Amino acid sequence: MTLWICATCGVEHADTPQPLAECIICSDHRQWVPRDGQHWTTASEFRDGGIRVRLSEVEPNLIGITSEPNVGIGQQTMLVVTPAGNLLFDPIGYVDEDAAARVLEYGPVIAVAASHPHMYGAQVSWSHALGNAPVYVNEADAEWVRREDPVIRLFSGTLELAPGLALHTLGGHFPGSTAALWDAGADGKGILLAGDAIFPNPNGTSVSFMRSYPNLLPLSAAVVDRVATKALGLRFDRLFNNFGRGVPEDAHAVVRTSADLYIEWVRGDHDDLT
Secondary structure, X not given: OEEEEEOXXXXXXXXXXXXXXXXXXXXXXXXXXXXXXXXXEOHHHHHHOOOEEEEEEEEOOEEEEEEEOOOOOOOOEEEEOOOOOEEEEOOOOOOOHHHHHHHHOOOOEEEEEOOOHHHOOOHHHHHHHOOOOOEEEEHHHHHHOOOOOOOEEEEOOEXXXXXXXXXXXXXXXXXXXXXXXXXXXXXXXXXXXXXXXXXXXXXXXXXXXXXXXXXXXXXXXXXXXXXXXXXXXXXXXXXXXXXXXXXXXXHHXXXXXXXXXXXXXXXXXXXXXX
């Protein structure tokens, strides 16, 4: 039996003698399948190919984890370090003993979580390598879990993981799109790890919201207002997505301003300019 990993999204699937005909995460309209069809790989192939996991400090007690070369979508995992235990957020699709050992040097991992199904990566393998830390999956997106395991625990709404560290359901990109709020980040002003729910633009001073990023499908004005309103009920000054891009300051205000601009355009307020 083999743990199959989708070569396009990097999400691990259950042990089976042969890979499935398709990865349903990629065949959904929010992702994509290569023109030449579905491709699968394995952790053994990654290891034999010389893949390396890199850890780098984003800021004190916030560690970015990537692989070289990239696995699947190529997200940056965030390790949030707190006195009560650490959160591994948006796990990449590969882990080995060395990577797990380096993560554990920062302290015990009390939770593994992904912002949405595209970021499930090797979440169960990471959990096993980190002492079977619970993998928290938003109940609204549970149908997308590709590898079932006893470490998976469903949650909805808000889940406090440790003092000053919690998961919050924002919705939008997926019904269960989840952000991690770390109160002590940004020198105590708060950091929001927003995944794809709120996506920083390259300038770092605006954000956007999408149903599908690769296929450029928008969300409605009502949904964007709902996502922004939920986020703005939280206290944060800095925001990161799942690729290392961020809003370094005044992120709370940036979310509101960007949401208002988005809503105006999709609502048709400025059609006279087109």
